Amino acid sequence: MPPSLNEDNHISVKLSTDNLSERLPRPPLTGRCQCPEDPVVYNIASEPHSLNVCYCHECQRQTGSAFALTLVVPSTGVKMENPRMLLQLRNFERRTESGGIRGGVFCSNCGVRLWHFDPAKPEWTSIKAGTLDQKVDFGAAQHIWTKRMLNGIVLPSQAEAHEEEPDSGPV
Numbered sequence: 001m002p003p004s005l006n007e008d009n010h011i012s013v014k015l016s017t018d019n020l021s022e023r024l025p026r027p028p029l030t031g032r033c034q035c036p037e038d039p040v041v042y043n044i045a046s047e048p049h050s051l052n053v054c055y056c057h058e059c060q061r062q063t064g065s066a067f068a069l070t071l072v073v074p075s076t077g078v079k080m081e082n083p084r085m086l087l088q089l090r091n092f093e094r095r096t097e098s099g100g101i102r103g104g105v106f107c108s109n110c111g112v113r114l115w116h117f118d119p120a121k122p123e124w125t126s127i128k129a130g131t132l133d134q135k136v137d138f139g140a141a142q143h144i145w146t147k148r149m150l151n152g153i154v155l156p157s158q159a160e161a162h163e164e165e166p167d168s169g170p171v
């Protein structure tokens, strides 16, 4: 569908929210940290659950940017390319704005955050989508914590958006 102008005269691309899951990347997927030599490499063999754009302030701080982009996948499908790479990883945990715990896993050498996890939902892993070798479709994302969104960001007019976190499903 071609771009059109919405009521605020912003160019918008019409997106249908009912087929978002069909536009998620298909396994097998791979990703890596930024180390030029001996990077941490992971493989994903399971079908992704969702792609999330989070505008919360902690995601802004963690990324040093306007939002975080994560691909939620079943943890059972995530494997290291080589088990010794686990030694290169470190864990970090913090409280979330909604009162839960958010864990982050990063490379101890280059500092790149590779995935997030919720200790209360260990069955899900939130891959930091920018570390994937494959491109994701930004239009397939649901947008969360939009009440923390920076001024000047315009959501696609048909995008699935939540002021905070959705009531159900992992993020």
Ligand SMILES: [Zn+2]
Pocket (backbone or CB within 6 Å): 033, 034, 035, 039, 040, 107, 108, 109, 110, 111, 112
């Ligand atoms: Zn690294």
Ligand SMILES: [Zn+2]
Pocket (backbone or CB within 6 Å): 054, 055, 056, 057, 058, 059, 060, 068, 145
């Ligand atoms: Zn966030």
